[in-house]
Amino acid sequence: MSAASLTSFGALHRLNAIVSFLLIAAAWQLVAVSGAVPAKYFPDIPAIASAFWSMLTSGELPGAELRTLTRALTGLAGASILGVGLAVLSDLSPVFRRGFAPVAALIQPIPPAALVPMAVFMLGLGPSLYAFIIILVTVWPPYFNGVAALAGVLGEQIRSGQMMALGRWQMLWQIKLPAALPEIFAGIRYASTISLIAVVVAEMLAGHDGLGFLLIRKAFAIRIPEVYALMFVCALNGILMTALIGLLRWQLTGWHMRMTEQPA
Amino acid sequence: MKAGLGKGAASGLIVPVAILLAWQALAWRAGTPLFPGPWQVALSIWKLWPVIVGQIGYTLMRAFAGFVVAAVLMIPLGILLGRLKTVGRLVEPMMDMLATLPPPAVVPIVMLFAGTGDIAKIVIIAYAAAVPLIMNTYEASKGLHVMANQVARSLRLTRLETMLHIDLPASLPMIATGLRLAIASALLVSVTSEMLLATNGIGVFIQRQQENFQIAGGLAAIAFISVIGLIINNLVFQLEKRWLFWHYRSSESHSDG
Numbered sequence: 001m002s003a004a005s006l007t008s009f010g011a012l013h014r015l016n017a018i019v020s021f022l023l024i025a026a027a028w029q030l031v032a033v034s035g036a037v038p039a040k041y042f043p044d045i046p047a048i049a050s051a052f053w054s055m056l057t058s059g060e061l062p063g064a065e066l067r068t069l070t071r072a073l074t075g076l077a078g079a080s081i082l083g084v085g086l087a088v089l090s091d092l093s094p095v096f097r098r099g100f101a102p103v104a105a106l107i108q109p110i111p112p113a114a115l116v117p118m119a120v121f122m123l124g125l126g127p128s129l130y131a132f133i134i135i136l137v138t139v140w141p142p143y144f145n146g147v148a149a150l151a152g153v154l155g156e157q158i159r160s161g162q163m164m165a166l167g168r169w170q171m172l173w174q175i176k177l178p179a180a181l182p183e184i185f186a187g188i189r190y191a192s193t194i195s196l197i198a199v200v201v202a203e204m205l206a207g208h209d210g211l212g213f214l215l216i217r218k219a220f221a222i223r224i225p226e227v228y229a230l231m232f233v234c235a236l237n238g239i240l241m242t243a244l245i246g247l248l249r250w251q252l253t254g255w256h257m258r259m260t261e262q263p264a
Numbered sequence: 265m266k267a268g269l270g271k272g273a274a275s276g277l278i279v280p281v282a283i284l285l286a287w288q289a290l291a292w293r294a295g296t297p298l299f300p301g302p303w304q305v306a307l308s309i310w311k312l313w314p315v316i317v318g319q320i321g322y323t324l325m326r327a328f329a330g331f332v333v334a335a336v337l338m339i340p341l342g343i344l345l346g347r348l349k350t351v352g353r354l355v356e357p358m359m360d361m362l363a364t365l366p367p368p369a370v371v372p373i374v375m376l377f378a379g380t381g382d383i384a385k386i387v388i389i390a391y392a393a394a395v396p397l398i399m400n401t402y403e404a405s406k407g408l409h410v411m412a413n414q415v416a417r418s419l420r421l422t423r424l425e426t427m428l429h430i431d432l433p434a435s436l437p438m439i440a441t442g443l444r445l446a447i448a449s450a451l452l453v454s455v456t457s458e459m460l461l462a463t464n465g466i467g468v469f470i471q472r473q474q475e476n477f478q479i480a481g482g483l484a485a486i487a488f489i490s491v492i493g494l495i496i497n498n499l500v501f502q503l504e505k506r507w508l509f510w511h512y513r514s515s516e517s518h519s520d521g
Contacts, residue, residue, distance in 0.1 A: 096279055099278050105497075107490065114486050116459075121477070227373060234365050234369045237364070238361075
């Protein structure tokens with residue numbers, strides 16, 4: 001369970017990922033070259049790579065990527081803070097918990113795509129539109145996990161806090177929140193994928209800027225290699241986001257991961 | 265007991281009512297039909313509900329079709345990959361990568377191959393539902409207890425029998441989680457795909473309302489979607505409790521003991 005075995009585990013996983021990626025690329029190239037699918041719809045790897053490169057050098061892609069990532073990250077941060085805050089509030093006040101539960105149950109199933117057209121009118125095309133949509137769809141995983149985790153803090157832990165005569169806030173800050181953090185992070189990780197989806201959908205429908213808009217514009221211009229390259233960037237964003245969350249989680253709840261993670 | 269319940273329900277109403285009042289107050293202050301309050305939305309629901317119900321029918325039908333396609337293909341595939349460890353290890357990073365690709369980003373590509381009709385939308389929905397299904401099934405069948413394997417061997421089950429009688433039931437609790445996520449994303453993507461590939465359905469209805477500046481009508485449709493989502497979620501939860509009672513019972517006794 002030492003750090004060495006942990007890193008070798010990580011390296012093995014990374015090797016697997018690289019092999020798998022190369023296999024996909026090879027299979028893709030084979031299909032493209034064999035001509036089983038019309039080349040117009042299924043370009044080969046060099047074509048996609050050159051499309052990627054030309055979008056990169058023209059500044060089109062970096063600009064859109066920066067906008068999309070900034071929106072997703074700020075939205076996720078806001079949603080996480082709000083979600084945990086609401087969970088804490090629910091934990092402190094049963095009245096709030098009972099009242100907020102039906103509101104959450106009703107808002108949660110609304111697809112972000114359905115909100116975009118209405119929100120464009122109510123909020124315009126500025127940052128508040130994206131903030132509203134991302135927060136409204138990503139606040140739930142941290143909130144639900146937070147409520148469950150805060151309610152599930154072990155009796156022993158609470159009693160040892162009481163024994164040390166901790167006040168209500170000290171108890172929350174020093175015992176309940178740290179104990180709930182691992183589960184909250186699982187919620188935030190899930191929220192991070194939703195936030196990326198919500199941003200891309202909002203951009204596709206708001207039709208103004210960002211990766212989603214670029215994707216739709218290229219698709220309607222029938223620039224197929226560009227579309228595939230953009231899809232690749234979208235998937236890459238997800239990996240980036242997961243890695244970022246993983247890093248933050250390690251910083252904040254490393255003690256818990258070292259305790260429970262069983263490499264090998 | 266009854267009085268206590270009534271009091272609980274009354275105090276539970278405080279927050280929703282406060283939120284509705286705040287929304288209404290904001291709408292009054294804005295004073296434009298582009299920012300309707302809950303009252304205007306309620307009026308729109310009253311006026312438009314037959315149309316909305318009809319349009320939601322298309323949306324739900326496609327969501328269901330896509331979901332069934334995904335479930336039929338992905339649950340067996342997930343179990344198979346969990347069995348064939350080497351293949352599974354190679355495919356795993358690929359699944360991780362697909363999982364991070366937002367379903368709407370697939371829309372342009374599907375459009376090329378399948379046009380903009382029902383088939384295209386069902387394909388997109390199936391893709392969206394497939395990701396949580398295969399990941400959960402694969403994880404569950406990969407992490408099966410060694411003992412289960414030994415039981416299978418001592419019973420001389422064939423590979424197919426093992427998968428059917430041992431792997432599948434043992435993975436069911438996690439598959440159920442995958443199913444729940446898959447249903448949610450099928451509904452979500454069903455609406456999204458309609459908005460991008462417009463023909464009919466509730467997504468298109470919302471867009472028409474927007475084009476005619478009928479924001480209250482659009483919000484009325486959203487209210488219907490959210491109620492239907494709530495009903496489906498509850499239904500799934502009830503079914504899960506009925507079919508997986510053994511799992512819940514054992515986990516409950518664990519937490520008690």
